[in-house]
Amino acid sequence: xxxxxxxxxxxxxxxxxxxxxxxxxxxxxxxxxxxxxxxxxxxxxxxxxxxxxxxxxxxxxxxxxxxxxxxxxxxxxxxxxxxxxxxxxxxx
Amino acid sequence: xxxxxxxxxxxxxxxxxxxxxxxxxxxxxxxxxxxxxxxxxxxxxxxxxxxxxxxxxxxxxxxxxxxxxxxxxxxxxxxxxxxxxxxxxxxxxxxxxxxxxxxxxxxxxxxxxxxxxxxxxxxxxxxxxxxxxxxxxxxxxxxxxxxxxxxxxxxxxxxxxxxxxxxxxxxxxxxxxxxxxxxxxxxxxxxxxxxxxxxxxxxxxxxxxxxxxxxxxxxxxxxxxxxxxxxxxxxxxxxxxxxxxxxxxxxxxxxxxxxxxxxxxxxxxxxxxxxxxxxxxxxxxxxxxx
Numbered sequence: 001x002x003x004x005x006x007x008x009x010x011x012x013x014x015x016x017x018x019x020x021x022x023x024x025x026x027x028x029x030x031x032x033x034x035x036x037x038x039x040x041x042x043x044x045x046x047x048x049x050x051x052x053x054x055x056x057x058x059x060x061x062x063x064x065x066x067x068x069x070x071x072x073x074x075x076x077x078x079x080x081x082x083x084x085x086x087x088x089x090x091x092x
Numbered sequence: 093x094x095x096x097x098x099x100x101x102x103x104x105x106x107x108x109x110x111x112x113x114x115x116x117x118x119x120x121x122x123x124x125x126x127x128x129x130x131x132x133x134x135x136x137x138x139x140x141x142x143x144x145x146x147x148x149x150x151x152x153x154x155x156x157x158x159x160x161x162x163x164x165x166x167x168x169x170x171x172x173x174x175x176x177x178x179x180x181x182x183x184x185x186x187x188x189x190x191x192x193x194x195x196x197x198x199x200x201x202x203x204x205x206x207x208x209x210x211x212x213x214x215x216x217x218x219x220x221x222x223x224x225x226x227x228x229x230x231x232x233x234x235x236x237x238x239x240x241x242x243x244x245x246x247x248x249x250x251x252x253x254x255x256x257x258x259x260x261x262x263x264x265x266x267x268x269x270x271x272x273x274x275x276x277x278x279x280x281x282x283x284x285x286x287x288x289x290x291x292x293x294x295x296x297x298x299x300x301x302x303x304x305x306x307x308x309x310x311x312x313x314x315x316x317x318x319x320x321x322x323x324x325x326x327x328x329x330x331x332x333x334x335x336x337x338x339x340x341x342x343x344x345x346x347x348x349x350x351x352x353x354x355x356x357x358x359x360x361x362x363x364x365x366x367x368x369x370x371x372x373x374x375x376x377x378x379x380x381x382x
Contacts, residue, residue: 067146074142
């Protein structure tokens with residue numbers, strides 16, 4: 001089956017492979033050490049998956065703000081997003 | 093045993109996962125791929141990085157459409173939720189009137205969305221439309237094809253007419269679920285109609301009203317067919333909401349790259365609101381359990 005219609009690029013393929021690996025890692029983590037919901041800085045109880053979701057969604061908004069409001073190089077947004085996801089996983 | 097049942101549940105939902113993968117995940121992946129390329133045709137494309145995101149995020153037309161969308165959704169919620177609750181409060185509680193009013197309320201919900209647009213195009217025509225001709229006959233100039241204000245009034249009216257019944261039905265279901273003992277206690281305490289509403293009915297309807305707000309916000313935020321049929325986004329760009337603008341870019345100009353980038357930004361906005369409302373619903377659920 002040809003995937004030409006999906007118009008893949010190495011960058012987007014890398015993005016989705018990364019996302020897939022994160023989800024696989026989270027599944028394995030859940031099996032090995034089942035999640036316990038807790039309350040962090042946000043006024044809601046969050047599970048591990050919730051915190052990852054908050055991190056990824058927040059990263060999307062950081063990307064939008066970076067692109068729409070600044071002329072800074074796009075590569076710098078990647079570590080900022082990674083740090084945001086890690087902070088979300090730890091404190092959200 | 094429990095483990096086996098859980099695995100069986102996964103097996104049973106697997107067809108849904110496959111369907112969602114083909115109908116949503118693969119197309120979404122394709123949109124991401126398109127958003128970073130300039131597509132000239134099948135097999136003819138150039139990688140442009142985040143150029144389309146930059147273009148659409150700095151586009152004044154997109155900013156206007158976004159504000160318009162928020163104003164529209166806000167207006168619709170401000171009218172539909174109180175009106176729906178009011179209708180639910182006025183509906184009969186027993187007898188043949190219950191079935192009759194439920195059927196009457198459900199009618200607008202059964203009409204296809206593009207037909208709703210066509211109905212209102214005819215209904216508001218200044219020459220032959222019942223509403224348009226009547227308003228013009230009263231000496232008030234009304235033409236939704238020429239005046240942005242009239243176009244907005246017509247679209248908001250149409251949306252309210254179409255979807256308030258849903259809010260009313262949800263609120264009615266919430267009201268019917270309140271045990272009679274609460275009303276009897278209020279009567280013994282000599283509570284006024286307003287107090288009964290404020291301290292019994294409204295808190296008990298919190299769950300269904302949160303669902304109503306969620307459904308109506310998401311639906312109005314993604315509205316397309318009705319305003320497109322009614323005004324086509326005009327006059328000018330005055331009723332060009334996000335989805336109408338997106339279709340204009342994707343199909344009108346055939347700019348697949350910018351349209352894909354726009355779709356992803358739109359998706360992120362919708363996703364954020366979905367999550368916020370989901371959290372609100374969870375909180376309501378927890379509150380009702382305790």
